[in-house]
Amino acid sequence: MFEVAAALCAGLGVTAAVLAATAAPLAADETGRPAWPRRLIRQWWAEEAALAEGAGLSARAAGTVVMLQIAFALGGGFLAAVLTGLPALFAAGAAGAVASVRGALAVRTRAIRVARQDAVIESVRMLRQLLETGATGVPAAIAILGERGPAPLRSEFRVIAATSVGRRQAWSSARQRIGEPLFDLLAAAVLIQGPGGGELAPLFADLEASVSGAQEVEREARALQVQARSAAAIIVSLPVVFLVVLSALRSPYLDAYHNATGQAFLMAMLAVMAGSYVWMRHLLVLPGLQRVRLGDA
Numbered sequence: 001m002f003e004v005a006a007a008l009c010a011g012l013g014v015t016a017a018v019l020a021a022t023a024a025p026l027a028a029d030e031t032g033r034p035a036w037p038r039r040l041i042r043q044w045w046a047e048e049a050a051l052a053e054g055a056g057l058s059a060r061a062a063g064t065v066v067m068l069q070i071a072f073a074l075g076g077g078f079l080a081a082v083l084t085g086l087p088a089l090f091a092a093g094a095a096g097a098v099a100s101v102r103g104a105l106a107v108r109t110r111a112i113r114v115a116r117q118d119a120v121i122e123s124v125r126m127l128r129q130l131l132e133t134g135a136t137g138v139p140a141a142i143a144i145l146g147e148r149g150p151a152p153l154r155s156e157f158r159v160i161a162a163t164s165v166g167r168r169q170a171w172s173s174a175r176q177r178i179g180e181p182l183f184d185l186l187a188a189a190v191l192i193q194g195p196g197g198g199e200l201a202p203l204f205a206d207l208e209a210s211v212s213g214a215q216e217v218e219r220e221a222r223a224l225q226v227q228a229r230s231a232a233a234i235i236v237s238l239p240v241v242f243l244v245v246l247s248a249l250r251s252p253y254l255d256a257y258h259n260a261t262g263q264a265f266l267m268a269m270l271a272v273m274a275g276s277y278v279w280m281r282h283l284l285v286l287p288g289l290q291r292v293r294l295g296d297a
Helices: 002-022 036-054 059-084 089-132 138-148 151-162 167-178 181-193 198-248 252-257 260-283
Strands: none
Touching: 036 059, 036 089, 059 089, 059 198, 089 138, 089 151, 089 181, 089 198, 089 260, 138 151, 151 167, 167 181, 181 198, 198 252, 198 260, 252 260
16 A cells, blocks of 8 residues: 555656646736736636525625635534544545535525526516517516516516616616526517517517427436436545444554555545546536627617
8 A cells, every 4th residue: 555655646746747847937917926826716706706696695795605615614624534533534524515515505506597497488478478469569568577477587577667768788787687598588589579569479489489498408408417416426425435434433444544654645545536526527517508699788
């Protein structure tokens, strides 16, 4: 085991040396400091703000989300290290605790998005039914949606219906707030065709079929993605769970990990597992539906 750990450390050292020798010099900003750390920090903070906003919180709650993750990471890491007696598992416990927090927020984000997608489909269906009667035009139908439409989108339709001048800008602002490709299709249909009355019913009938089909395909793809990610998480977590069980049983098989060499080897293996998991999640990333860009909106 010592030879394997030494070989692994040597390989990592050689790789780091090669990367350091071949890497381009760091670009500096006007203060003379490297620019990439600031970009990474800004990108990370934007992701945290998007996570908080997607979960129904405000973008300002990103700091609270970060502090919550830090608290869970410290608690999970300390608990893992105390229960197993292996300090190297502090990182594994912290990563698991952070993943649990982010997973809970992701579940809430997904529920909000599903409700929003269902609201868009219901709005398109109501528009089609109102226009098929021929008794109202698009502006009046939008006003009705603001009063009796799906609850998640009522406020948006009220704002659009109350706007007599600059309606295109009102639709554009609503699209930015909702951030849903299906709503982009609805906005495109209304803005491109204009308020023509009952003859728009066939257009909204086709739009309803398109939106429903796109939503069904995306949900099936997301379900398969969740299954694959869950399998990857289980595969990566099994060795850690096995170590916890052996530690609870005071197994002598773990005696080799209670010294500096064993701790270094265990840390290296955990790093390899973490890298493999990140790579698997990267392979399972789905592009999803693309947003519709309206240059005149």
